[in-house]
Amino acid sequence: MVDLELLGSLAVKTPSKMVLLVLDGLGGLPNPINGKTELEAAYTPNLDRLLQQGACGLTDPVGTGITSGSAPGILALLGYDPLKYTIGRGALEAVGIDFDLQEDDVAARGNFCTIDESGIITDRRAGRITTDKCAELSRLLSKINLGTGVEIFVLPVEGHRFALVLRGKGLSADVSDSDPQKVGYPPKSVKPLSTEAGKTARLVNKFIEKSWKLLRDHHPANMILVRGFSRRPHHPSLASIYQIEPACIASYPMYRGLARLVGMKLLDTGPTIQQEFQTFKKHYAQHDFFFIHVKATDMAGEDGDFDHKVSDIQEVDRYIPEITQMNPDVIMVTGDHSTPAALKGHSWHPVPFLLYSKWCRKSRADKFCERECASGELGRMPAQHIMALALAHALKLTKYGA
Amino acid sequence: MVDLELLGSLAVKTPSKMVLLVLDGLGGLPNPINGKTELEAAYTPNLDRLLQQGACGLTDPVGTGITSGSAPGILALLGYDPLKYTIGRGALEAVGIDFDLQEDDVAARGNFCTIDESGIITDRRAGRITTDKCAELSRLLSKINLGTGVEIFVLPVEGHRFALVLRGKGLSADVSDSDPQKVGYPPKSVKPLSTEAGKTARLVNKFIEKSWKLLRDHHPANMILVRGFSRRPHHPSLASIYQIEPACIASYPMYRGLARLVGMKLLDTGPTIQQEFQTFKKHYAQHDFFFIHVKATDMAGEDGDFDHKVSDIQEVDRYIPEITQMNPDVIMVTGDHSTPAALKGHSWHPVPFLLYSKWCRKSRADKFCERECASGELGRMPAQHIMALALAHALKLTKYGA
Numbered sequence: 001m002v003d004l005e006l007l008g009s010l011a012v013k014t015p016s017k018m019v020l021l022v023l024d025g026l027g028g029l030p031n032p033i034n035g036k037t038e039l040e041a042a043y044t045p046n047l048d049r050l051l052q053q054g055a056c057g058l059t060d061p062v063g064t065g066i067t068s069g070s071a072p073g074i075l076a077l078l079g080y081d082p083l084k085y086t087i088g089r090g091a092l093e094a095v096g097i098d099f100d101l102q103e104d105d106v107a108a109r110g111n112f113c114t115i116d117e118s119g120i121i122t123d124r125r126a127g128r129i130t131t132d133k134c135a136e137l138s139r140l141l142s143k144i145n146l147g148t149g150v151e152i153f154v155l156p157v158e159g160h161r162f163a164l165v166l167r168g169k170g171l172s173a174d175v176s177d178s179d180p181q182k183v184g185y186p187p188k189s190v191k192p193l194s195t196e197a198g199k200t201a202r203l204v205n206k207f208i209e210k211s212w213k214l215l216r217d218h219h220p221a222n223m224i225l226v227r228g229f230s231r232r233p234h235h236p237s238l239a240s241i242y243q244i245e246p247a248c249i250a251s252y253p254m255y256r257g258l259a260r261l262v263g264m265k266l267l268d269t270g271p272t273i274q275q276e277f278q279t280f281k282k283h284y285a286q287h288d289f290f291f292i293h294v295k296a297t298d299m300a301g302e303d304g305d306f307d308h309k310v311s312d313i314q315e316v317d318r319y320i321p322e323i324t325q326m327n328p329d330v331i332m333v334t335g336d337h338s339t340p341a342a343l344k345g346h347s348w349h350p351v352p353f354l355l356y357s358k359w360c361r362k363s364r365a366d367k368f369c370e371r372e373c374a375s376g377e378l379g380r381m382p383a384q385h386i387m388a389l390a391l392a393h394a395l396k397l398t399k400y401g402a
Numbered sequence: 403m404v405d406l407e408l409l410g411s412l413a414v415k416t417p418s419k420m421v422l423l424v425l426d427g428l429g430g431l432p433n434p435i436n437g438k439t440e441l442e443a444a445y446t447p448n449l450d451r452l453l454q455q456g457a458c459g460l461t462d463p464v465g466t467g468i469t470s471g472s473a474p475g476i477l478a479l480l481g482y483d484p485l486k487y488t489i490g491r492g493a494l495e496a497v498g499i500d501f502d503l504q505e506d507d508v509a510a511r512g513n514f515c516t517i518d519e520s521g522i523i524t525d526r527r528a529g530r531i532t533t534d535k536c537a538e539l540s541r542l543l544s545k546i547n548l549g550t551g552v553e554i555f556v557l558p559v560e561g562h563r564f565a566l567v568l569r570g571k572g573l574s575a576d577v578s579d580s581d582p583q584k585v586g587y588p589p590k591s592v593k594p595l596s597t598e599a600g601k602t603a604r605l606v607n608k609f610i611e612k613s614w615k616l617l618r619d620h621h622p623a624n625m626i627l628v629r630g631f632s633r634r635p636h637h638p639s640l641a642s643i644y645q646i647e648p649a650c651i652a653s654y655p656m657y658r659g660l661a662r663l664v665g666m667k668l669l670d671t672g673p674t675i676q677q678e679f680q681t682f683k684k685h686y687a688q689h690d691f692f693f694i695h696v697k698a699t700d701m702a703g704e705d706g707d708f709d710h711k712v713s714d715i716q717e718v719d720r721y722i723p724e725i726t727q728m729n730p731d732v733i734m735v736t737g738d739h740s741t742p743a744a745l746k747g748h749s750w751h752p753v754p755f756l757l758y759s760k761w762c763r764k765s766r767a768d769k770f771c772e773r774e775c776a777s778g779e780l781g782r783m784p785a786q787h788i789m790a791l792a793l794a795h796a797l798k799l800t801k802y803g804a
Contacts, residue, residue: 030764037763062802063404064783065790066412069803082803083403092804342761346801348794349763370763371779380781 002388004079007397008241016329016394018244019280019290020386022077023316024070025298025339027351027370031306038297038306038341039352040369042313046320047333047354047368054331054356055363057378058370059386061337067348071096073336074258078291079242079387080235087261088173088230093163095257099155101165101232106173106200109228110154110162112137112221119186124179125160126221137221138162144210146203164226166204172197177227178208187225200229237263238289242391247286249279250293259291273312277319284326301339309341329394331356332386333368350380357393404790406481409799410643418731418796420646421682421692422788424479425718426472427700427741429753429772433708440699440708440743441754442771444715448722449735449756449770456733456758457765459780460772461788463739469750473498475738476660480693481644481789482637489663490575490632495565497659501557503634508573508602511630512556512564513581514539514623521588526581527562528623539623540564546612548605566628568606574599579629580610589627602631639665640691644793649688651681652695661693675714679721686728703741711743731796733758734788735770752782759795 028038061068061076062083071092072082087095090107101107112134114123129137135156142154150168157163174197178187187208192201208224215222238246240263248259251271260266265287269279273294280290294316300309323331331354338349352373365372374380378389391397430440463470463478464485473494474484489497492509503509514536516525531539537558544556552570559565576599580589589610594603610626617624640648642665650661653673662668667689671681675696682692696718702711725733733756740751754775767774776782780791793799 029761035764058781063408063790064787065792065794065799066404066408067794067799067801069801072803083408086803089804096804347761348791348799371766374763374779374781375766375777 002385003081004236004241006400007079007388007391008236010397010400011241011243011391012396012398013243014394014396015288016396017288018330018390018394019292019323019328019332020077020390021292021294021323021331021333022074023294023297023313023333023335025301025337025346026335027338027340027347027349028301028309029340029342029349031342037370038309039313040367040371042310042317044313044317044368046317048366050320050324050331050333050356051354051363051368052366053360053362054354055360055378056355056365056368056373056376057353058350058373058376058380059334059353059383060350060380061383063382065348067346068337069346070254070336071258073383074255076383077334077336077386078238078262079384080262081384085233085235087233089228090163091230091232093157093161093228094155094165095232095261096254097155097157097163098253098256098260099153099163099165100260102167103232104167104169104171106166106171106229106231108164108226110164111179111225112160112162113223113225114220115186115223121180121183121185121187121223121225123220124183124225128159129221131156131158133221134159134162137215137218140214141211141224144207144214146206148203150203152207160221166200170199172200173229173231175201175204175229178204179225179227187223190226232261235262239263242289242387243396244289245287246289246291247283248291248293249276250291251276252293252295255293255295264291273315273319277322281322281326297335298339301341302344304341304344306341329357330390332390334386351383353378353386355389355393359393404787405483406638406643408802409481409790409793410638412799412802413643413645413793414798414800415645416796416798417690418798419690420732420792420796421694421725421730421734422479422792423694423696423725423733423735424476425696425699425715425735425737427703427739427748428737429740429742429749429751430703430711431742431744431751433744439772440711441715442769442773444712444719446715446719446770448719450768452722452726452733452735452758453756453765453770454768455762455764456756457762457780458757458767458770458775458778459755460752460775460778460782461736461755461785462752462782463785465784467750469748470739471748472656472738473660475785476657478785479736479738479788480640480664481786482664483786487635487637489635491630492565493632493634495559495563495630496557496567497634497663498656499557499559499565500655500658500662501555501565501567502662503567504569505634506569506573508568508575508631508633510566510628512566513627514562514564515625515627516622517588517625523582523585523587523589523625523627525622526585526627530561531623533558533560535623536561536564539617539620542616543613543626546609546616548608550605552605554609562623568602572601574602575631575633577603577606577631580606581627581629589625592628635663637664641665644691644789645798646691647689648691648693649685650693650695651678652693653678654695654697657695657697666693675717675721679724683724683728699737700741703743704747706743706746708743731759732792734792736788753785755780755788757791757795761795
């Protein structure tokens with residue numbers, strides 16, 4: 001099995017440049033009218049030309065039949081085994097809003113919730129308060145002083161959800177949840193799960209108690225629940241494995257957070273597809289690996305909006321010349337998972353994958369789509385293998401064995 | 403690697419229904435007259451229609467180049483890694499004749515054999531006595547009383563083969579074989595291989611001695627050999643992993659035995675293909691996963707009878723509407739291994755696989771056969787992955803990671 005260790009031992013520094021363009025949720029399903037998927041229905045002359053000169057196949061983010069979340073999907077594309085390189089829930093919540101989680105920080109996922117007069121939880125989501133309300137209450141809780149040199153961050157996420165981060169010396173993530181995961185019970189006291197975690201458990205319990213006092217008059221959001229205490233994972237950086245200087249062009253916080261986690265430089269960019277491609281052009285000279293993430297395709301899929309997904313794909317296609325003009329050594333276009341409009345959510349279907357390089361055996365396929373990729377020369381492979389393909393085609397991998 | 407633990411953590415209860423139709427030994431080889439395989443030669447309009455609306459690929463029961471026995475082939479189709487979830491030889495012999503092997507039973511594979519006057523084995527198979535003779539002698543040995551509260555079952559299998567099962571307290575499977583595996587030697591004394599196995603070794607040796615006395619006048623079957631002492635394996639049940647209520651429709655004892663081992667409900671059925679499909683229809687409401695096993699195709703293959711295998715496949719095809727009429731969420735059709743008539747036995751060739759569900763990317767193939775499946779959209783995969791695909795298409799798997 002080719003893994004990061006092997007790739008790391010073979011990769012060398014070269015002047016070659018690589019682009020990984022991720023259309024989030026790219027893979028689709030046939031629509032009932034003409035039997036075409038989103039990608040099949042889209043007019044994509046630029047992607048098709050790239051494919052004709054390159055090669056194609058299908059990728060599985062996690063494995064056959066498994067529907068991947070965004071985090072494992074992205075990590076797999078970057079070469080990390082998504083079943084091995086996991087992220088704790090609290091750390092992902094903080095990273096996912098692009099919070100710069102430090103080495104020693106401890107993060108938890110938080111909910112605002114409702115309790116009755118006797119302290120029993122009656123709604124774990126506080127009537128699903130708005131994100132604005134969540135931000136207001138998070139600011140309120142941010143003022144809590146635990147008085148021990150430990151800094152606290154209360155970061156609004158969405159609706160009733162927030163991330164709690166503790167920063168300071170001698171902290172441990174080895175503490176239990178306060179969230180009993182069901183209504184009809186009081187919040188639990190947080191307990192240390194190892195001998196070093198006593199201080200952290202005490203601090204978290206103190207924070208919860210102070211939160212309760214501050215939130216008293218904010219019914220339905222009159223209490224908090226915390227769970228999934230975890231630290232920033234220590235995944236080896238892309239630079240250290242692949243001998244590259246990687247940059248991330250993404251406007252969505254989650255993807256910026258993941259990119260930061262694996263050591264990418266985050267480039268400032270606007271939220272539109274056009275702005276992302278402008279950012280690419282502007283910074284092309286400074287990096288040799290570009291991860292460009294387009295969120296729109298996934299959002300259209302999640303909304304069940306087939307036509308919108310088609311037009312998002314077409315918009316990306318119009319900007320492909322912005323990449324090809326720069327003449328990088330390797331261009332890869334794929335998704336982190338499928339999001340068929342028909343399913344209105346992520347799915348397990350393998351993802352179309354296009355690889356362009358002058359070292360490809362030229363493709364028989366003439367259209368970038370699910371069905372052509374299914375019989376493509378690259379076959380069906382785990383998504384975590386594409387970085388090895390990219391490095392190979394960039395002539396960045398030395399020979400294995402004599 | 404997607405394994406049972408991961409699937410178990412993602413699977414949820416749903417009202418969806420799944421059918422796994424196994425045509426034993428389905429895969430074939432081209433015949434010399436027109437170059438078609440059995441499946442290619444067969445007229446299968448119903449299977450072809452299912453394929454056109456679904457997807458196809460090829461499965462490897464154990465791995466590239468490996469010819470699978472029936473037990474690993476079936477276990478793989480049900481999601482069990484056949485190299486990990488093994489069954490001891492004795493246990494398989496008992497389970498394979500649909501004997502209800504209990505938790506604490508110890509089972510061995512037995513042969514009737516021939517010894518000369520000095521006790522030397524001259525024929526390990528007792529001149530291949532008939533199965534009737536085997537049954538008669540097994541009844542004779544069943545009367546042996548070891549007088550220690552340990553019950554004995556001597557179960558005829560086929561020809562010279564029988565299964566020996568010991569039932570009682572304090573038994574161990576950790577004893578050596580009496581079978582020296584070659585002629586010209588006397589049967590060996592059975593030895594304990596661990597400290598707890600002393601009692602079992604003594605009892606088995608006593609059983610062998612008493613058998614010899616009873617068989618004295620039954621030349622050529624005047625002695626027995628036993629080997630492969632083992633217990634019932636503890637594979638996790640299908641219900642516990644997949645959150646399903648599975649039923650088995652099989653008339654052959656081996657497949658019923660395996661199905662029982664993984665916790666399927668065994669439905670009463672007759673030996674014909676028609677009767678198996680009638681049983682399916684009758685019990686459709688009570689279960690949500692049906693394993694239908696057709697033995698005829700494998701038998702025709704083993705006999706080298708190409709035409710008979712073709713007509714068996716065609717017969718199954720005529721009953722496909724019995725399944726489609728019930729409108730299950732997922733239908734899978736495949737084999738547990740290939741049995742080409744040309745080879746008159748199991749083979750290593752990958753097996754055609756058809757998946758039907760409304761969530762498939764529609765197939766380009768129009769005929770269910772080896773060559774179309776080889777370029778099918780599902781690619782070539784380990785057989786143990788098909789259950790993940792079934793669960794995915796039945797919308798029974800939650801997302802992995804956030």
